Amino acid sequence: MGFDEFVADRLDGLLRYATVLTDDPHLAQDIVQDVLLRAQQRWTKIEAPATYVRRMVTNEYLSWRRRAVRRMIPSSHEMLDALGPATADPATAYDERDAMLARLATLPRKQRAAIVLRYYENYTDDEIAAVLRCGASTVRSQISRALATLRAAAAPRPVLTTGAPE
Amino acid sequence: MTQPTEHETETLLRDSLDRLAARAPDGHEVRNALARAAARRPRARLALVGAVAAVVLIAAGVAVGTRLLTSPEDVPAASPGRPVLAWSPGWLPDGFTEQYRESGPGTAPQVRRWSAGPARISLSAYSTSDPEWAQAPMRIAALPDQVVVRGRVGMVTGDVGTAAGLTWMPDDKHVLVAQVSGVPDARNVAERVADSVIARAAGIRGELHFGPLPAGLHELSTIVQGTSPGDATTEQRAADPARPSIPALRAEIVANPPGVGEAVAVRGTSGSYLAGEGTVVVRLPSGRWLAVSGQLPKDVLVAVADGIVLDAAPDYRWVGSS
Numbered sequence: 001m002g003f004d005e006f007v008a009d010r011l012d013g014l015l016r017y018a019t020v021l022t023d024d025p026h027l028a029q030d031i032v033q034d035v036l037l038r039a040q041q042r043w044t045k046i047e048a049p050a051t052y053v054r055r056m057v058t059n060e061y062l063s064w065r066r067r068a069v070r071r072m073i074p075s076s077h078e079m080l081d082a083l084g085p086a087t088a089d090p091a092t093a094y095d096e097r098d099a100m101l102a103r104l105a106t107l108p109r110k111q112r113a114a115i116v117l118r119y120y121e122n123y124t125d126d127e128i129a130a131v132l133r134c135g136a137s138t139v140r141s142q143i144s145r146a147l148a149t150l151r152a153a154a155a156p157r158p159v160l161t162t163g164a165p166e
Numbered sequence: 167m168t169q170p171t172e173h174e175t176e177t178l179l180r181d182s183l184d185r186l187a188a189r190a191p192d193g194h195e196v197r198n199a200l201a202r203a204a205a206r207r208p209r210a211r212l213a214l215v216g217a218v219a220a221v222v223l224i225a226a227g228v229a230v231g232t233r234l235l236t237s238p239e240d241v242p243a244a245s246p247g248r249p250v251l252a253w254s255p256g257w258l259p260d261g262f263t264e265q266y267r268e269s270g271p272g273t274a275p276q277v278r279r280w281s282a283g284p285a286r287i288s289l290s291a292y293s294t295s296d297p298e299w300a301q302a303p304m305r306i307a308a309l310p311d312q313v314v315v316r317g318r319v320g321m322v323t324g325d326v327g328t329a330a331g332l333t334w335m336p337d338d339k340h341v342l343v344a345q346v347s348g349v350p351d352a353r354n355v356a357e358r359v360a361d362s363v364i365a366r367a368a369g370i371r372g373e374l375h376f377g378p379l380p381a382g383l384h385e386l387s388t389i390v391q392g393t394s395p396g397d398a399t400t401e402q403r404a405a406d407p408a409r410p411s412i413p414a415l416r417a418e419i420v421a422n423p424p425g426v427g428e429a430v431a432v433r434g435t436s437g438s439y440l441a442g443e444g445t446v447v448v449r450l451p452s453g454r455w456l457a458v459s460g461q462l463p464k465d466v467l468v469a470v471a472d473g474i475v476l477d478a479a480p481d482y483r484w485v486g487s488s
Contacts, residue, residue, distance in 0.1 A: 007196075007197065007200060011193045011196060011197070012190070012192075012193055015190040015191055015192075015193055015196070016187040016190040017187075018190075019186060019187060019189055019190040019191075020183050020186050020187050023186065025189050025190060025191050026191075026412055028190065028191065029191045029195060029196060029412065032196055033195070033196045033199050033200075033461070036196065036200055037199065037200065037203050038442070040200060040203060040204065096178060097178065097181055097182040097185050098323065098324055099324070099325075099326050100178050100179060100181075100182040101182050101185075101186060102324050102326045102329055103326060104179075104182070106328075115179070116183065119176065119179050119180050119183055120180070120183040120184075120187065147172065147175060147176075150175055150179065151170060151172070151175050
């Protein structure tokens with residue numbers, strides 16, 4: 001598969017993966033763009049492009065120190081996105097997912113990457129281990145610890161309906 | 167209240183990740199950047215043909231880069247002292263120091279941020295003239311989790327104990343957002359911060375300002391940040407008005423160079439071009455370093471760096487103060 005064909009076929013999926021990984025669409029775009037620009041220069045030497053590029057995106061996220069501290073997380077957009085239509089049940093669902101995303105943001109990067117690969121990409125332990133360059137047992141441990149954190153932090157709270165008197 | 171089951175957690179997790187994926191950018195910018203890079207590659211090979219050819223090529227590149235720049239009359243003049251935020255909190259928890267201010271022309275968001283270790287509190291202001299915030303009153307009214315801030319209805323989002331956001335409108339033209347993270351009982355802290363906010367402007371005066379910008383780009387924001395006046399830095403960003411939230415060009419002054427690359431002439435002296443990062447860097451007479459970066463041709467980056475207006479008297483006194 002040529003580079004242009006790869007981009008046409010995989011770019012949207014890569015951007016979605018990077019967005020889920022970083023929790024920041026702008027940072028995701030920066031990372032995917034950087035990785036593809038580097039891959040473009042040595043495309044003919046890359047044996048398994050899909051695996052290579054996804055691993056590069058993950059590595060960039062795990063090691064993104066310099067640009068991460070320079071970037072202001074755009075909470076305003078997330079806040080707007082968190083708002084649903086003015087109906088009770090969908091708003092409640094939005095709150096729960098928003099809260100889950102906030103808890104995910106507190107995880108160490110490697111745990112978050114393992115969670116994303118498992119629950120967004122549906123990778124197996126071995127596949128995750130290959131991307132993160134660690135053993136399958138380490139992957140299981142990372143995911144177990146992450147899930148424990150996410151469950152422990154999930155404290156349901158009552159939702160007040162707009163304008164309803166207490 | 168009981169903990170959710172593992173199955174419930176996993177289901178919510180998948181739903182949340184799917185929702186996050188829906189926020190992914192559309193790929194337009196990346197495709198453009200890849201196309202530009204592909205177009206540049208043959209020219210780089212031509213540069214190897216010989217010294218004479220290389221000189222001709224560079225001269226042509228400079229000419230193209232110059233044409234890509236708008237005239238100085240088309241860009242805002244340097245305006246040190248531009249108010250960064252018309253509001254200031256009258257109360258913050260102990261230990262927080264201000265470490266970030268961001269401002270921009272027009273309806274650009276204006277942000278101030280205080281930190282205490284990993285804990286952060288930010289106060290952001292948006293204009294209802296910005297289409298993205300024009301519907302804020304209806305959105306606030308629609309959200310179930312409402313609070314009252316100085317007699318006006320606000321909304322709480324993302325309340326997870328140690329993080330919370332509070333959005334309200336101090337008047338009919340502006341939306342304020344107080345965001346708290348890494349702080350116990352964040353919701354109450356956000357409410358107390360919001361209640362203390364008053365109309366008191368804070369200024370921003372950094373070390374640089376864009377001169378002429380490449381065609382199609384406009385000044386987006388100026389950022390000053392640091393933990394103390396001694397380590398403060400200035401960064402200015404420009405963007406395509408069609409995608410204002412994505413900086414296409416950055417200029418910053420930093421204490422240390424981001425790297426060393428191909429030698430280029432910048433601001434009348436010898437600078438460096440880092441192809442991998444798309445950055446032109448040059449040492450200034452002050453000993454600090456100017457870095458201009460973006461997915462743009464080298465010659466355009468050099469032209470932008472040449473046009474940067476330096477301010478010898480930046481105001482960093484507020485950096486690191488409470």
